[in-house]
Amino acid sequence: MNWEQLLSLKRFGDTHKRLRKEQDETRLGFEVDYDRIIFSSAFRSLQDKTQVIPLSKTDFVHTRLTHSLEVSVVGRSLGRLAGKKLLEKHPHLQEIHGYRFNDFGAIVAAAALAHDIGNPPFGHSGEKAIGEYFATGEGKKYKEQLTAKEWQDIVDFEGNANGFKLLTETRKGVEGGLRLSYATLGAFMKYPKESLPKKPTKHIVDKKFGFFQSEKENFKEVAEELGLLQTREGKNISFSRHPLTYLVEAADDICYTIIDFEDGINLGLISEDYALEYLIKLVKDSINTKKYNSLKYKEDRLSYLRALAINTLIQDAIDIFISNEAAILDGSFEVSLMDKSKYQAQIKDIISLSVAKIYQSQEVIEKEIAGYKIISDILDVYITALVRAKDGNTSNYDRLMLRTLPKFYRRVDISLYQIILNSCCYVASLSDSAAVHIHNKIMGKQL
Numbered sequence: 001m002n003w004e005q006l007l008s009l010k011r012f013g014d015t016h017k018r019l020r021k022e023q024d025e026t027r028l029g030f031e032v033d034y035d036r037i038i039f040s041s042a043f044r045s046l047q048d049k050t051q052v053i054p055l056s057k058t059d060f061v062h063t064r065l066t067h068s069l070e071v072s073v074v075g076r077s078l079g080r081l082a083g084k085k086l087l088e089k090h091p092h093l094q095e096i097h098g099y100r101f102n103d104f105g106a107i108v109a110a111a112a113l114a115h116d117i118g119n120p121p122f123g124h125s126g127e128k129a130i131g132e133y134f135a136t137g138e139g140k141k142y143k144e145q146l147t148a149k150e151w152q153d154i155v156d157f158e159g160n161a162n163g164f165k166l167l168t169e170t171r172k173g174v175e176g177g178l179r180l181s182y183a184t185l186g187a188f189m190k191y192p193k194e195s196l197p198k199k200p201t202k203h204i205v206d207k208k209f210g211f212f213q214s215e216k217e218n219f220k221e222v223a224e225e226l227g228l229l230q231t232r233e234g235k236n237i238s239f240s241r242h243p244l245t246y247l248v249e250a251a252d253d254i255c256y257t258i259i260d261f262e263d264g265i266n267l268g269l270i271s272e273d274y275a276l277e278y279l280i281k282l283v284k285d286s287i288n289t290k291k292y293n294s295l296k297y298k299e300d301r302l303s304y305l306r307a308l309a310i311n312t313l314i315q316d317a318i319d320i321f322i323s324n325e326a327a328i329l330d331g332s333f334e335v336s337l338m339d340k341s342k343y344q345a346q347i348k349d350i351i352s353l354s355v356a357k358i359y360q361s362q363e364v365i366e367k368e369i370a371g372y373k374i375i376s377d378i379l380d381v382y383i384t385a386l387v388r389a390k391d392g393n394t395s396n397y398d399r400l401m402l403r404t405l406p407k408f409y410r411r412v413d414i415s416l417y418q419i420i421l422n423s424c425c426y427v428a429s430l431s432d433s434a435a436v437h438i439h440n441k442i443m444g445k446q447l
Helices: 029-038 041-048 064-089 101-113 124-135 138-145 148-155 159-168 182-188 213-226 245-266 272-283 289-294 298-323 325-329 344-359 362-391 396-402 416-429 432-442
Strands: 230-232
Touching: 029 101, 029 182, 041 064, 041 432, 064 101, 064 245, 064 298, 101 182, 101 245, 124 138, 124 148, 124 362, 124 416, 138 148, 138 362, 138 416, 148 213, 148 416, 159 182, 159 213, 159 416, 182 213, 182 245, 213 416, 245 272, 245 298, 245 344, 272 298, 272 344, 289 298, 298 325, 362 396, 362 416, 362 432
Parallel strands: none
Antiparallel strands: none
């Protein structure tokens, strides 16, 4: 892979090449990507989607929105630092093509901003709840009517693939979705493969999948324009990652490792004593002990340690990225950047404590259980109504329910796979509160 192609400013529908040196410096194409994402309705819904603690009423607990903004900030720093070093190694990118180090930061920041845009309500259990409706619930009856890959798309419903669909899906009068630059879409594509074969290798790109069958052609177009290396051909396609995806992933890894830990302490699920014990190993070379001891309030002490810890991991991630640039460009770098971190043991300790004290806390478990029931019931009502509408035998209740769907999701002049996938994507688009509200209506608990 080469950086000239990887930094493509092309967008869906373009008939000519966009050159970096011809860009308006006051509104750079990569920065337009960021603006389009942040003004999208899909991004706004993240303000009421669970990050860790589902349906929490605690003010300082992170939602998907605040998490995405923080990941984007860290991603921008990672991109700028990497860009500065890459331009030193490859000066022609600046001298001939006009790229600046801020371009790398803008691409990573935009992709990081969108990294959770396709995730369902109720945290990570939301994806599992959608899949299990089909694997073990009423949705099992549709299996024989779908191809193996279509079924895998549904039964392993993936927020990353739904994100790509949201960003690129053509609607009437809106060609190419948000029409982001291909460089930003490439950096967003964490798992550049289809749902089957499932985990064919231990390479990180094969851990999950990144596009549904409905977006396969869009995905191929982006990958080929960027010059991503094709790793499988024929019926099962997959590609190497865009190099900047590793920075997007590192930003996410850094934020959830440190900030979820901070949330757990603020919630009282983890003792503050653990903060110093676990974080000091990350910040011992940069901490100002006098300043730390002068901070009177727990929140201020945690904020100080968090900022230092994030900065430490940013610098470490950049060192790993630059030293492994050749392997990343030829597709042979098989793990995340943080898996190569010299602080890997400390990161593992923090995550292990977060799993035990936060992710498996009683509140999280109880809300995830509720999420399973809510998502299953909503899917069942809408898919049943849509399939009956396609077959021409709706009940009055079905017709009433269909009128509550946004018009885009009411379509039945499409395949069964598309109807089911659209229904899953609609449920995934709901905020936590909206899902609860719709469920209450369905159950007759609210007028």
